[in-house]
Amino acid sequence: MDGFKMLLEFITGLALFLYGMHVLGDGLEKMSGGKLEQILERLTSTTFKGILLGAGVTAIIQSSSASTVMVVGFVNSGIMTLERGISIIIGANLGTCITSWILSLSGLDGNGFLIQMFKPENFSPVLAIIGVILIMFFNQEKKKHIGTILIGFGVLMIGMENMSDSVSALKEVPSFTSLMVKFEMPLLGLLVGLILTAVIQSSSASIGILQALSKTGAVTFANAVPIIIGQNIGTCVTAMISSVGAKKNARRAALVHLLYNVISAAVFMVIFYLLHVIVKFDFMNDKAYELDIAIFHTLFNLFKMLLLAHQTKLLATMARAIIKDAPEDEEVGSKHEVPELDDRFLDKPALAMEHCKNVAYKMAADSREALVSAISLVNKFDKDVYDLVIEKEESVDNYEDKLGTYMLKLSSKELSEADSRQLSLLLHLIGDFERISDHAVNIAKSTKKMDKKEMGFSKKAESEMAVFSDLITDIMNTSIECFVNEDDDLATYVEPMEEVVDMLNKEIKKRHVKRLRKGKCSIDMGFVLSDITTDFERIADHCSNIAVGIIQTHENGYESHEYLETLDKSENTAFYEKFISYKEKYVLP
Numbered sequence: 001m002d003g004f005k006m007l008l009e010f011i012t013g014l015a016l017f018l019y020g021m022h023v024l025g026d027g028l029e030k031m032s033g034g035k036l037e038q039i040l041e042r043l044t045s046t047t048f049k050g051i052l053l054g055a056g057v058t059a060i061i062q063s064s065s066a067s068t069v070m071v072v073g074f075v076n077s078g079i080m081t082l083e084r085g086i087s088i089i090i091g092a093n094l095g096t097c098i099t100s101w102i103l104s105l106s107g108l109d110g111n112g113f114l115i116q117m118f119k120p121e122n123f124s125p126v127l128a129i130i131g132v133i134l135i136m137f138f139n140q141e142k143k144k145h146i147g148t149i150l151i152g153f154g155v156l157m158i159g160m161e162n163m164s165d166s167v168s169a170l171k172e173v174p175s176f177t178s179l180m181v182k183f184e185m186p187l188l189g190l191l192v193g194l195i196l197t198a199v200i201q202s203s204s205a206s207i208g209i210l211q212a213l214s215k216t217g218a219v220t221f222a223n224a225v226p227i228i229i230g231q232n233i234g235t236c237v238t239a240m241i242s243s244v245g246a247k248k249n250a251r252r253a254a255l256v257h258l259l260y261n262v263i264s265a266a267v268f269m270v271i272f273y274l275l276h277v278i279v280k281f282d283f284m285n286d287k288a289y290e291l292d293i294a295i296f297h298t299l300f301n302l303f304k305m306l307l308l309a310h311q312t313k314l315l316a317t318m319a320r321a322i323i324k325d326a327p328e329d330e331e332v333g334s335k336h337e338v339p340e341l342d343d344r345f346l347d348k349p350a351l352a353m354e355h356c357k358n359v360a361y362k363m364a365a366d367s368r369e370a371l372v373s374a375i376s377l378v379n380k381f382d383k384d385v386y387d388l389v390i391e392k393e394e395s396v397d398n399y400e401d402k403l404g405t406y407m408l409k410l411s412s413k414e415l416s417e418a419d420s421r422q423l424s425l426l427l428h429l430i431g432d433f434e435r436i437s438d439h440a441v442n443i444a445k446s447t448k449k450m451d452k453k454e455m456g457f458s459k460k461a462e463s464e465m466a467v468f469s470d471l472i473t474d475i476m477n478t479s480i481e482c483f484v485n486e487d488d489d490l491a492t493y494v495e496p497m498e499e500v501v502d503m504l505n506k507e508i509k510k511r512h513v514k515r516l517r518k519g520k521c522s523i524d525m526g527f528v529l530s531d532i533t534t535d536f537e538r539i540a541d542h543c544s545n546i547a548v549g550i551i552q553t554h555e556n557g558y559e560s561h562e563y564l565e566t567l568d569k570s571e572n573t574a575f576y577e578k579f580i581s582y583k584e585k586y587v588l589p
Helices: 002-032 035-042 048-062 063-076 080-095 099-105 114-117 121-135 141-172 173-182 186-200 201-214 220-232 236-240 249-279 291-320 343-347 349-379 383-411 416-452 459-485 493-516 523-554 560-566 571-584
Strands: none
Touching: 002 048, 002 141, 002 201, 048 063, 048 080, 048 291, 063 080, 063 201, 063 236, 063 343, 063 383, 080 099, 080 291, 099 141, 099 173, 099 201, 099 220, 099 291, 099 523, 114 201, 121 141, 141 201, 173 523, 186 201, 186 493, 201 220, 201 291, 220 236, 220 249, 220 291, 236 249, 343 383, 343 571, 349 416, 349 459, 383 416, 416 493, 459 523, 493 523, 493 571
């Protein structure tokens, strides 16, 4: 019964440890707002910088597996080359050592006040209580994130203490001591470390378990060395699972992680145990405690880095040799893929949100190009330009489909308040960009009809349409600029422009009727002109939606109709001044 109770206490401690690590990492990630991942994504121009960044980010998010999975995602999406990803993988392995150093605090000895304050059993409850206070009694999002970090750290250390306490009685159990002796066999110890880490998918947690067991005094260096080496190989499982179904380069990144750990483990074990046979390391029979395990874990990872950091090209070549390129394996329909929207990033909502914004910017750019190209056809039809409009509209449709589906998945994740507002905005605006591209196609089809029937605008109508086209190009450019730069001040210029668009649309149609009565224009051309100006007006409406969305999101809400209803244009001096300036700028000849 005592044995069963001990097992339950150990499992409880492990559960608290894993949960605390998850909460800590989650809090740190939200605190960074996705900036850590963005830095990791962009600043890997040299091997040294990649190693440094990989180590730093992993030390902060407390998971080499998470860092490596992100690298697999970056490589899969084409954001990062395989060679650059390798340097981050090397750094991630080094960065995971920080956890073992934090956990070694539980092994501090001494009665001094400072030492007692550094003991987890003393400071962990205090941190947890402070964290609870910050979450419950403060509304600022930043303070809540700090509270989450403190709670996570406190729970992690409490879990570590529970594990240590639950196994402390094992030092009196002969069968446990004899079991630990068996682990002195290098290959068996390596296998135990590998399997344990593969099962719980966290090298930090398996190191923590080893450090907890070390408190029994039954763990020697002969036990610890092969187990630690095995733990470093076992952590590769998460990335390997993540790469299933990914592109070849992503699978290669996961394979490099495995090769890096297997090769370095093999070289280290051959050198270490060969020297042990020759020199006979006396310390191998000494007891290994928490700090000893942290030191050896760090030294082993430094050895791995020094051994292979300068061999990133060799590792990449080996991965390519194992997972070979084959032209016939090229995926069908790859041009319709949006690689930035990788499901692996959904576990990092802030990073996934950043990728959604980048894809939305591309969508906006394609929508703009479709419109500008369509407008250019009004004066002179060109088959190649017409085909470009159709191509860009198809691209925008694809972006809307992929982005909308991805953002719905992302909406189920735990997002920060700012990201939640941004997600809501994007879900609204991608429809506007898609409709703008549809209107661009309508305009292009109207010009194709004119070309086919050899029709054309009168000189007067042509000059009027030139002014109208310039205004539509201006409102589109302004809308996209305020969207990309999240400039709510610039967004206030769009609605006055939209008012001028409405005014010009009515005036141009009125002038056309006069020309029609005088026989200066045909009925067929009247239909074409009406279609194009109506498309112009609808495009301006969608630009207005985009701008209002930006303004409302900055005011912590999104309701375009409410904003426009409360905007008293007759009494708003700033609005009226902008309207007059655009009215004077875009005057019909």
